[in-house]
Amino acid sequence: MSMLDLHSSALTSINEAHHNFLLRYQKAAKQVYGFIEGKEDPMFYRSIIEASIPSDWTVALFPCGGKEKVFEVRSALDWSRFASQRVCFFVDRDLSDYINDAGFVLADNVYVTDGYSIENDVISSGLLHRLISEVFNIQNLEVDETDTLSSLFDREVERFRLALVPLMAQILLWRKAQANAPLNKLDLKDFFNISDGVLSITFENKYAMVQAASLNVGAPCASNSDLDAAEAEFTGANDYTRFIRGKFLLWFLAKFVISIHEGTPKFCRKAKCPPKMNVTVGANNMVVFAAPRARASNSLRSFVKNNYMAYIAAA
Incomplete structure (x- = not known):
């Protein structure tokens, strides 16, 4: 040939x-x-x-x-x-x-x-600090301030992972049923907010969150009992938080670091205002800045x- x-x-x-x-x-x-x-x-x-x-x-x-x-x-x-x-x-x-x-x-x-995707494997407090200094121009943090930010990030990203468990359980049910559920239609700003590095959750309970997500993607919502069973299955795996969707974590990283930049004086004693940036960074283009700084x-x-x-x- x-x-x-x-x-x-x-x-x-x-x-x-x-x-x-x-x-x-x-x-x-x-x-x-x-x-x-x-x-x-x-x-x-x-x-x-x-x-x-x-x-x-x-x-x-x-x-x-x-x-x-x-x-x-x-x-x-x-x-x-x-x-x-x-x-x-x-x-x-x-x-x-x-x-x-x-x-x-x-x-x-x-x-x-x-984990779920390459994003899961690279998002860490180390990547956070490279973004803070190289992209967001917060370059004069003291050692204790760096440690405080690392601890805050590790705590809040874990809270975020745990808050997403019910949604991942619903996604698992969609995958098993081969349902048409385009996850890119999910707009996480309707579900979460991050201010000064601290996560807040919009919905009072997991069932309301999953119902809203179902409406977003146009896929059927599981009954409460089926969702509970799927959640038990999801959390039954070793280190199940590895299986939170990576693009969700990338969204968290973007919102977290943006909130730190907006509140720079609260995290850096030497700063009087957020430093100027030469680029515009948001959840939609965070991958452009995070990927080259990621560690294998x-x-x-x-x-x-x-x-x-x-x-x-x-x-």
């Missing part, structure tokens, strides 16, 4: 990511390759991978448009042509620990996030070492 035939076959039988890979791939190039789920994922993975590989090597990442498409590409590739350590696949764990997904592939060149999880470091670095060492 000619290269033209290969490209045509990729477009018609798999997806655009496969086609773009075949166009981009060069056997002799100092380049490694990766297939990922969404269009925002390269922001996280590229900076983390390129920090690990030699400076004269690059990584080409191809968003596929979902986990199923990532696995379709892996299945379709002719592995007699490509080194498995050079061509890797990165997918979110999502709620796969709760739902039996027959299409989920485990392999040496497939990286599965530790130990599991991702090991994956890059065992695949890309091993391939480069042997090249």
